[in-house]
Amino acid sequence: MAGPRGTVIVVGAGIAGLSAAWALQRRGFEVAVFEQGPIPNPRATSYDEHRITRHAYGAQEGYAYLMPDAFAMYDRMFDDIGADHFDRSKVIYFLREEVGWYEPSARALTRMGSGFRDIPLTEVRERFPMVETRGLTRAVETDEGGMLFPIRILTDLTVTLGNRGVRFHVDSRVAEVDPDAGLVVAGGREFRADHVVIAAGAWVNKLTPLLAQTVVPSRQAVMYLAPPPELAQRWAQAPVLIDMGLDSGTYTLPPRRGTRLKIGDHVFTRAGDADGDRIATEADLARLESAARLAYRDFDRYQVLERKICFYTVTRDDSERFVVRPWGKRAWIVSACSGHGFKLGPLIGDGVAAAIAGERSAEETTRWAAGLFDLTGHAAPTASEPAA
DSSP: OOBTTBEEEEEOOSHHHHHHHHHHHHTTOEEEEEOSSSSSOTTSTTOOSOEEEESOOTTOHHHHHHHHHHHHHHHHHHHHHTOOOEEEOOEEEEESSOOSOHHHHHHHHHHHTOOEEEOOHHHHHHHOTTBOOTTOOEEEEESSEEEEOHHHHHHHHHHHHHHTTOEEETTOOEEEEETTTTEEEETTEEEEOSEEEEOOGGGGGGTOSTTTTTEEEEEEEEEEEEOOGGGHHHHHHOOEEEEEOSSOOEEEEOOOTTOOEEEEEOOOOOOOOTTSOOBOOHHHHHHHHHHHHHHBTTGGGSEEEEEEEEEEEEESSSOOOOEEEEETTTEEEEEOBTTHHHHHHHHHHHHHHHHHTTSSOHHHHHHHHTTOBOTTSSBOOOTTSOOO
């Protein structure tokens, strides 16, 4: 029997798909989730030990204004699933060249009332003995941020949704979607619903041609590490660290709540097939290892525990915007771009559910998800426009 608001099929059980299912079920829709593997799926981009979340967003200022709502939506989700999988901490940015990050970040943080301050460079070595201080031009401490724990979030969210009647179709790879009929073909069978949400991550272009000229899969490498013993306690107490330079450019999540030290970069390959392997080769890691040596002292003394590949979906240009739009009469596409996907997953999922429920227009939802609105719903200021 259909829910009072109708039926929805969600394709994909990463953070985008499960968040949409959560928001739709709470609005009274009957929801079915299709996933090509188990749920949670270890091959999914969302499946990870920990991910960064933060308020500072550099030139992507529109997303900075969405972050207070994103944090609040996670709090709402954690209350609902009965577990808080967020370790709140400061985020420290180490700048080595002018990369256009500070000015828009300072403007957005000031406008939102989110605290930040410079760290004197003379204090960096004492506070962060693991950081390579040569070449540093600025160090900035921000108050709002921390780490989310994806595997735990996905697992608890799946359990909660199953207990509420959401139906899961595991090992059910979707082969075809008819966006006008609300038809999904999986395992040679046809399934119909009033609405379909495609949240297939790096597989999106295998299901629809609509975004082929807009987004592309990107093979990304990360490493999990064991630090030198004398730095183990320092790392255990460290906040999130982000190194920003033309050749450095790394993000590092410290070991917390049973996770490992993780380091990655933010340079997109815009290459690879999401059906490929998840083991990083020397070629995959060449840029990351070079950048890590610029960011951290004695980096070659760190022991590598795992070399891993994940696949983001990224825009073909450099905008890194979420691409969320209706397709046909009955479908919505949710393409989470780059690392924004997990930070904003519940908020974007709720926004799509709101659009399906008729609470906001499709046009407004598309612009909002692309970071083109600030926290008041007005157009976000550009880099040349002073904040009000």
